Amino acid sequence: MQDLSNADCIVIQGSNMAECHPVAYQWVTEARLKGARVIHVDPRFTRTSATADKHIPIRAGSDVVLLGALIKYILDNELYFKEYVVAYTNAATIVSEKFQDTEDLDGLFSGYDDEKGSYSQETWAYASNDGADDETPGTIGGPAAGHEHGHTKSERAAGDEHGSGGPALEHAKVLRDETLQDPNSVFQILKKHYARYTPEMVADTCGIGVDDFEYLARSVTENSGRERTTAFVYAVGWTQHTLGAQFIRTAAIVQLLLGNMGRPGGGIMALRGHASIQGSTDIPTLYNILPGYLAMPVAGLHDTWDDYLGAIGNKEQKGFWANADTYAVSLLKAWWGKAATAENDWCFDYLPRLSGAHGTYQTTMAMLDDQVEGYFLLGQNPAVGSAHGRMQRQAMSHLKWLVVRDFNMIESATFWKDGPEIASGELKTEDIGTEVFFLPAAAHTEKSGSFTQTQRMLQWHHQAVEPPGDCQSELQFFYELGRRVRELLADSTDERDRPLLDLTWDYPTDEHGEPDAEAVLAEVNGRHLTGDKAGEPLSSYTEMKADGSTDGGCWIYTGVYADGVNHAAARKPGREQDLTALDWGWAWPANRRILYNRASADPEGNPWSERKRYVWWDAEAGKWTGHDVPDFVPDKAPSYRPEPGTGGPAGLAGDDPFVMQADGKGWLFAPKGMLDGPLPTHYEPQESPVSNPLYAQQSNPARKVFPRKDNLWSPSGDAPGADVYPYVFTTYRLTEHHTAGGMSRWLPYLSELQPEFFCEVSPELAAERGLENGGWATIVSARAAIEARVMVTERMTPLVVRGRTIHQIGLPYHWGVGSNAIVSGDAANDLLGVALDPNVQIQESKAGSCDIVPGRRPAGDELLRLVAEYQSRAGSTVMTSNELRTGHPESTPDTRGG
Amino acid sequence: MDPKKTFLSWPVVRQVRSGDFLGRGPAVTSAHTRELTPRTATADKVVQSVCPYCAVGCGQRVFVKDGRVVQIEGDPDSPVSRGRLCPKGSASEQLVNNPGRQRKALYRRPGGTDWESIELSTAVEMVAQRFVESRRRTWQDHDEHGRPLRRTMGIASLGGATLDNEENYLIKKLFTAAGAIQIENQARI
Incomplete structure (x- = not known):
């Protein structure tokens, strides 16, 4: 975070940092005071814009065009950092001749499978120098895995596995052309792919004038290179789209071309919104991964231990993922202890299997089908915070039992009593058979434990007081629940109960029954189990073994408890350290603060410049050194070259800085890993008033859609009925509230500061629709109608896109309908439907279509009629905007679902 | 007139003497304020x-x-x-x-129109029983091809991004061992 102050230029896009992460923003301010240029690209003018050098308003969802044009500008004007690009990226790598670009196929890449609605990625592979392309069975992805189709990868959100590194490529028998001239080189493919992403296209798609684009392009390129670095900052304004992962990929390409990755003041900073949202991804309460980004096994793909090992990483592959077997065995040993042996494949068969996408939205739909009986809500309020709030509340009314663990009586706990569907008459309290347990939770001051903040740093918070009344930590509740479940099953002889009964589930507790969080952290860190060091904590994941002699619950966290010291609790004051502050908290991996920091030195190991000195090779000492923990094998010299065929970390050369990538290179072109294309391509949001100006293909052809009657969409582009929902809405947060309000709308100070739901509209839109500042407006989407106070403000800029004015409406989403919070109001997320990014299964919440009219919304049955009347006028059917392929003469509308 | 008040206690003079030119600091404190301790x-x-x-x-x-x-x-x-x-x-x-914080366990029975109070340990035991029963009822050993699944699709969870790493670890560990795979949190949203 502090490193942002080293930047010479900062582009904040998809984030309102000054309001949503205000304390982190001090480092942007610091950079600006030192002369850095700050640019804010956002649909709204906010306090971030007010304190930036320039605000560039953008049409929500069009970011790939803007950043793609930036790529084109860099390439056309030869402004890329040549030495860096040639040595550290895959620009020179040759791609298979079978690859076809979206420019060849009008918006599709090669390998699209109409039936599955997703890509087979084989043709995106690197060409190989032994005559065969590397899709030859067995040469990629391990001995047994072969090529997994994008369809199953998407179902298991395989993109999440790259949270700590790139996908496997076994061979590195790649062909390279370091002159970058080969037409099949990544560099030339990149040039061709973005050839039509011109400043004029930016104007026609994003609504950004040519001068503003020029300003952005010059600012970024003039502040990159040996002497200078530019940083990008984003938040959910980039992730919550049907191609969100590709937004970030586009920025990654820009940063690699400009040589800004792994260097001080560079990189791409993700600003996350919950205290441990990074931690709950690393140690995932997510369906598709195990701790440390190991895949959850999938039926049919990973039926045996060998299948699984082959898929997660094999010994011939380069980089640290080659040791994935040691991480997996250590995890299974941590969970099943002595029961996990070599003979039973370390209890691999104890793991449940996935058989499709089991994300939160699919689970919600399964509730509606009465397939889910019980649901735990742990500090989360889906009735307000998840997309399509109506669907969320309806789904919960189908449960047999619901456990809500929170501080306050959130709307998800009381929907059966005072939810909007009770008011509209759709649900009746007496008819809802859901048994609800409200169990009060302990606050951060009432328990000890660690949060992992947005830059991967674990910080320990110490218990200050005892929790009041019945309030309990999750640690205690789940320890207790597990204990009781095991007791209930104690006499079972059923094989299915073995994983529970064999589970290591014994933690020391205090006199109140609270488990010792540090004992859990020690298990996460891992231990030596045999030999002289038996019982001692591991100090690094490189000590992990695949023979059962070590355990460890999350390999990337190994080291946090090295030497039996809780390094997450390290608290040497910042003023007594340099800016990197290695003695405050502990960052994974290995307490490293900037990833891939080997790239801050040139191929010979010298800093690119004195000004940007960070990590370098000390030839005399024969090791890497610098301001951070070097992200490299400590004594691997820059001149090191592996013997051909060497796997693992030793397979990477002394000038391959991207050590978690299978070829050691930063990927401009992603031959594997991205499920909707090896290069980011612009597609319109799931519903959009604009036709895709680049391709006949309107929206991401690999996105996940759910054609159902309770999930209708506005027609898009020029389709008839699109004018019924003519405006774009985008949701956002305020400084004074926290997501769905569970931690803010019950606090008097915060409720007073932001008491009421409102919508931000431009004076032009207000005039067009007769909206009055301070009055009421009703906002209607194809899913719901809600009401909000009107704020007429010049902060909203009408954008002109191909001669047409596009109005955008801003909606903070913190309020919900209930009777317990200090402040309540309609929930903006009720307007949203469910359509997901294929890589990570995240919903599109940042761009939708709506209408807005003055006055309050009707209540009861009349409200439902209003929504239905709009749907009917727009002609929305279950397939509206849900066709995956559009505009291709050979394409036939997808008629599945209904 | 208050005998303790002198020329020196005039507001303007106080402001100049104390260097508090804008009158927002020590020059405008009352005796009450001066006696307060943070x-x-x-x-x-x-x-x-x-x-x-x-x-x-x-x-x-x-x-x-x-x-x-x-x-x-x-x-x-x-x-x-x-x-x-x-x-x-x-x-x-x-x-x-905050006084509105819920400090006691509550229970709403099926079809119930209001909350009832419940002992915490009773509630936890009831949840444990329901966990075991739902798991039993919705257990899947194999898929239609006979491949192992060993899971329940009857129990789901949402939350974790506001919790500690150690808490998420126990949640993932327990649910995975129980075969409950539909565990999600804000990171998906």
Whole structure:
């Protein structure tokens, strides 16, 4: 975070940092005071814009065009950092001749499978120098895995596995052309792919004038290179789209071309919104991964231990993922202890299997089908915070039992009593058979434990007081629940109960029954189990073994408890350290603060410049050194070259800085890993008033859609009925509230500061629709109608896109309908439907279509009629905007679902 | 006239003498104000903590008196936040102490129109029973091709991004061992 102050230029896009992460923003301010240029690209003018050098308003969802044009500008004007690009990226790598670009196929890449609605990625592979392309069975992805189709990868959100590194490529028998001239080189493919992403296209798609684009392009390129670095900052304004992962990929390409990755003041900073949202991804309460980004096994793909090992990483592959077997065995040993042996494949068969996408939205739909009986809500309020709030509340009314663990009586706990569907008459309290347990939770001051903040740093918070009344930590509740479940099953002889009964589930507790969080952290860190060091904590994941002699619950966290010291609790004051502050908290991996920091030195190991000195090779000492923990094998010299065929970390050369990538290179072109294309391509949001100006293909052809009657969409582009929902809405947060309000709308100070739901509209839109500042407006989407106070403000800029004015409406989403919070109001997320990014299964919440009219919304049955009347006028059917392929003469509308 | 008031106690003079030219500091304090002591000064102990709201991870100092949190302030030692907190972080004392906070377990029976009170241990035992029963009823051993599944699709969970790593670890461990795979949190949203 502090490193942002080293930047010479900062582009904040998809984030309102000054309001949503205000304390982190001090480092942007610091950079600006030192002369850095700050640019804010956002649909709204906010306090971030007010304190930036320039605000560039953008049409929500069009970011790939803007950043793609930036790529084109860099390439056309030869402004890329040549030495860096040639040595550290895959620009020179040759791609298979079978690859076809979206420019060849009008918006599709090669390998699209109409039936599955997703890509087979084989043709995106690197060409190989032994005559065969590397899709030859067995040469990629391990001995047994072969090529997994994008369809199953998407179902298991395989993109999440790259949270700590790139996908496997076994061979590195790649062909390279370091002159970058080969037409099949990544560099030339990149040039061709973005050839039509011109400043004029930016104007026609994003609504950004040519001068503003020029300003952005010059600012970024003039502040990159040996002497200078530019940083990008984003938040959910980039992730919550049907191609969100590709937004970030586009920025990654820009940063690699400009040589800004792994260097001080560079990189791409993700600003996350919950205290441990990074931690709950690393140690995932997510369906598709195990701790440390190991895949959850999938039926049919990973039926045996060998299948699984082959898929997660094999010994011939380069980089640290080659040791994935040691991480997996250590995890299974941590969970099943002595029961996990070599003979039973370390209890691999104890793991449940996935058989499709089991994300939160699919689970919600399964509730509606009465397939889910019980649901735990742990500090989360889906009735307000998840997309399509109506669907969320309806789904919960189908449960047999619901456990809500929170501080306050959130709307998800009381929907059966005072939810909007009770008011509209759709649900009746007496008819809802859901048994609800409200169990009060302990606050951060009432328990000890660690949060992992947005830059991967674990910080320990110490218990200050005892929790009041019945309030309990999750640690205690789940320890207790597990204990009781095991007791209930104690006499079972059923094989299915073995994983529970064999589970290591014994933690020391205090006199109140609270488990010792540090004992859990020690298990996460891992231990030596045999030999002289038996019982001692591991100090690094490189000590992990695949023979059962070590355990460890999350390999990337190994080291946090090295030497039996809780390094997450390290608290040497910042003023007594340099800016990197290695003695405050502990960052994974290995307490490293900037990833891939080997790239801050040139191929010979010298800093690119004195000004940007960070990590370098000390030839005399024969090791890497610098301001951070070097992200490299400590004594691997820059001149090191592996013997051909060497796997693992030793397979990477002394000038391959991207050590978690299978070829050691930063990927401009992603031959594997991205499920909707090896290069980011612009597609319109799931519903959009604009036709895709680049391709006949309107929206991401690999996105996940759910054609159902309770999930209708506005027609898009020029389709008839699109004018019924003519405006774009985008949701956002305020400084004074926290997501769905569970931690803010019950606090008097915060409720007073932001008491009421409102919508931000431009004076032009207000005039067009007769909206009055301070009055009421009703906002209607194809899913719901809600009401909000009107704020007429010049902060909203009408954008002109191909001669047409596009109005955008801003909606903070913190309020919900209930009777317990200090402040309540309609929930903006009720307007949203469910359509997901294929890589990570995240919903599109940042761009939708709506209408807005003055006055309050009707209540009861009349409200439902209003929504239905709009749907009917727009002609929305279950397939509206849900066709995956559009505009291709050979394409036939997808008629599945209904 | 108050005999203690002299020329020197005139407001303008006070402002000039104390250097408080804008009249927002010592020149305008009343006797009452001067006698106040901040809660932070009388606390029994100060505990280092981390803000529970967003993921910036600002340092907090929790001031405790008589077993109760009396104030939460920014931790100047933190190299990330350097003592600063935003409005949410600054309000976190109210997160802990607000009178509306629910401190007792509650139960709503199927079809019930209102909450009922329930003993915590009874509630936890009931949840454990339902967990075991739902798991049994919805268990899947194999898929249609005979491949192992060994799971339940009858139990789901949402939440974790506001919790500690150690808590998420126990949740993932227990649910996975039980075969419950539909575990999700805000990171998906």
